Amino acid sequence: MKILVTGGTGYIGSHTCVELIQKGHEVIILDNLYNSSIDVLDKIETITGVRPKFYKTDILDKEGLDKVFAENDFEAVIHFAGYKAVGESVAIPLTYYENNIAGSINLYQMMKKYKVRNLVFSSSATVYGDDFEVPFKEEYGLGTTTNPYGTTKKMNEMIITDMNKAEPENSGVLLRYFNPIGAHESGLIGEIPNGIPNNLVPYIAQVAAGQRDFLRVWGNDYDTVDGTGVRDYIHVVDLAKAHVKAIEYAATHKGTEVINIGTGKGYSVLQVLHAYEKACGYPIPYKIMERRPGDIATCYADTAKAEKLLGFKAQYDIDKMCEDSYRFTRKLKM
Numbered sequence: 423m424k425i426l427v428t429g430g431t432g433y434i435g436s437h438t439c440v441e442l443i444q445k446g447h448e449v450i451i452l453d454n455l456y457n458s459s460i461d462v463l464d465k466i467e468t469i470t471g472v473r474p475k476f477y478k479t480d481i482l483d484k485e486g487l488d489k490v491f492a493e494n495d496f497e498a499v500i501h502f503a504g505y506k507a508v509g510e511s512v513a514i515p516l517t518y519y520e521n522n523i524a525g526s527i528n529l530y531q532m533m534k535k536y537k538v539r540n541l542v543f544s545s546s547a548t549v550y551g552d553d554f555e556v557p558f559k560e561e562y563g564l565g566t567t568t569n570p571y572g573t574t575k576k577m578n579e580m581i582i583t584d585m586n587k588a589e590p591e592n593s594g595v596l597l598r599y600f601n602p603i604g605a606h607e608s609g610l611i612g613e614i615p616n617g618i619p620n621n622l623v624p625y626i627a628q629v630a631a632g633q634r635d636f637l638r639v640w641g642n643d644y645d646t647v648d649g650t651g652v653r654d655y656i657h658v659v660d661l662a663k664a665h666v667k668a669i670e671y672a673a674t675h676k677g678t679e680v681i682n683i684g685t686g687k688g689y690s691v692l693q694v695l696h697a698y699e700k701a702c703g704y705p706i707p708y709k710i711m712e713r714r715p716g717d718i719a720t721c722y723a724d725t726a727k728a729e730k731l732l733g734f735k736a737q738y739d740i741d742k743m744c745e746d747s748y749r750f751t752r753k754l755k756m
């Protein structure tokens with residue numbers, strides 16, 4: 423299939439491009455390089471032997487988008503482009519709504535104009551909010567989001583669902599990611615956080631690399647195995663493979679499906695820390711701090727629907743996630 427990947431030089435997008443190319447799909451990347459580097463194209467080429475066509479275009483630029491669609495006969499779109507920092511979204515909500523909502527609507531309008539009917543969208547487990555019992559099931563629907571970033575994901579899910587009801591020929595797969603971590607086994611692509619990392623594994627990686635003194639563990643008084651927060655971490659390469667299955671599903675089915683992508687297993691902050699220590703071979707200092715506002719105790723996926731509809735099951739365990747993250751971080755320093 424000829425697939426437009428928005429945000430394709432970013433963290434999850436770049437891994438997905440690799441898996442798509444390796445499965446024989448033609449990938450065209452669109453990214454404004456706000457949070458990624460053009461060098462990623464070299465890395466994708468090194469891994470796959472194929473250099474994807476690239477457009478440095480902003481999804482807020484309607485004319486630019488039109489040109490990209492006019493020049494290519496896309497069969498499908500995987501839409502990653504967007505801002506993703508929860509804290510920042512609270513500080514500058516309008517910027518988040520503009521980029522993640524207005525930008526996405528521009529893209530969907532272009533898909534309508536050029537009759538590109540198959541879409542996979544990057545949603546997040548954050549749309550469940552704090553309303554439901556774990557494991558989170560797709561049938562729960564949308565919960566109460568706690569920040570503008572989460573609300574942009576929820577609104578995109580609603581927009582795509584309405585759009586596809588109005589256009590029954592359309593197909594949309596809304597993937598609700600749990601916590602993607604790790605990097606490509608080659609050590610060539612991975613997550614490069616901007617500024618102080620907010621997420622657990624990028625922060626641990628910087629402590630392990632000597633860039634930060636210790637991990638701040640946000641609370642150890644939750645009702646969990648050791649009192650620290652529990653999440654469903656998924657290897658980014660597994661997540662990328664789920665996108666290949668999702669876009670192939672979209673191309674052969676109509677309507678809209680919401681699908682969780684996680685492993686179905688939860689690990690606590692200290693369990694992840696210890697797995698990382700095993701990967702790097704030395705202890706990683708940490709301090710217990712107050713709870714972080716807005717955090718929930720436990721979040722993990724019910725993965726039955728992904729298995730049933732997509733035939734997808736995550737392969738990699740927490741040790742492999744930490745090993746690959748560590749390899750990527752070490753290469754970055756060299």
Ligand code: NAD
Pocket residue numbers: 428429430431432433434435452453454455456457458479480481482501502503504505506521525544545546547599600601602
């Ligand atoms: P990322 O920041 O690495 O990738 C996003 C890419 O989109 C970047 O390359 C950025 O330059 C580009 N982009 C941003 N705004 C753009 C615009 N207006 N026009 C064109 N390009 C633009 O993020 P990621 O971790 O790869 O996440 C990809 C998607 O998955 C995002 O939509 C994110 O919200 C979603 N998601 C991520 C996580 C996670 O933990 N990483 C979890 C759930 C959902």
Ligand code: UFG
Pocket residue numbers: 506508546547548549572600601620621622623625637638639640641650651652653691714717721
């Ligand atoms: N944590 C720490 N110290 C840190 C960072 C995180 O103890 O420095 C803890 C958190 O308190 C939480 C766990 O590690 O218990 C995971 O935190 P992350 O920030 O890595 O991930 P979250 O689950 O909070 O958030 C992620 C994505 C969001 C998304 C959300 C949906 O980053 O974009 O999942 O569930 F909205």
